[in-house]
Amino acid sequence: MGNIYGGEFQLSSKGATWDEIDFEFLGNLSGDPYILHTNVFSQGKGNREQQFYLWFDPTADFHTYSILWNPQRIVFSVDGSPIREFKNMESKGVPFPKNQAMRIYSSLWNADDWATRGGLVKTDWTQAPFTASYRNFNANACTMSSGTSSCGSNNPSSSNNNVWLSEELDSTDQERLKWVQKNYMIYNYCSDTQRFPQGLPSECNTA
Numbered sequence: 269m270g271n272i273y274g275g276e277f278q279l280s281s282k283g284a285t286w287d288e289i290d291f292e293f294l295g296n297l298s299g300d301p302y303i304l305h306t307n308v309f310s311q312g313k314g315n316r317e318q319q320f321y322l323w324f325d326p327t328a329d330f331h332t333y334s335i336l337w338n339p340q341r342i343v344f345s346v347d348g349s350p351i352r353e354f355k356n357m358e359s360k361g362v363p364f365p366k367n368q369a370m371r372i373y374s375s376l377w378n379a380d381d382w383a384t385r386g387g388l389v390k391t392d393w394t395q396a397p398f399t400a401s402y403r404n405f406n407a408n409a410c411t412m413s414s415g416t417s418s419c420g421s422n423n424p425s426s427s428n429n430n431v432w433l434s435e436e437l438d439s440t441d442q443e444r445l446k447w448v449q450k451n452y453m454i455y456n457y458c459s460d461t462q463r464f465p466q467g468l469p470s471e472c473n474t475a
Contacts, residue, residue, distance in 0.1 A: 295391075
């Protein structure tokens with residue numbers, strides 16, 4: 269991944285009221301840490317960004333980036349460590365992405381209008397072509413066919429194929445999540461009172 273481009277791994281549906289779950293790498297200047305940008309869209313509305321520095325150089329080696337999405341929560345993890353949890357708070361009027369099928373996408377894109385220092389640093393096209401590489405990809409999901417959902421598995425020999433449907437963070441995961449957010453989170457929309465002068469989004473005020 270080059271200096272000032274975006275790399276993205278996401279789940280997304282289609283249409284004007286789409287759902288989306290994003291992992292995005294924002295570019296940098298040489299020597300600056302890369303930023304891992306996360307966002308959750310439901311019914312076409314996002315603005316739920318959290319950003320992190322990582323505790324390693326993501327360009328130096330392969331690492332595992334995971335999204336757990338079930339009816340109760342969305343969990344973003346890096347190398348098995350949860351970094352963000354977005355809970356289903358529909359009971360409090362917060363839309364949650366659960367009614368639309370989403371596809372998996374991965375891409376590189378030119379985001380120099382905003383991604384690096386607020387758009388101050390532009391893409392150096394002399395460094396092209398830009399590449400992203402993946403290995404050991406795995407997905408365990410319910411699939412949609414002709415409007416019908418089916419929860420299968422890529423590993424038929426497993427007796428716990430669909431454990432992810434009810435998976436949640438245990439106490440160790442919760443402690444790790446708090447540690448990552450305390451030490452590596454650099455932006456949280458739920459703390460941005462200037463951005464939301466009329467009050468923070470509902471999910472930010474709910475334990």
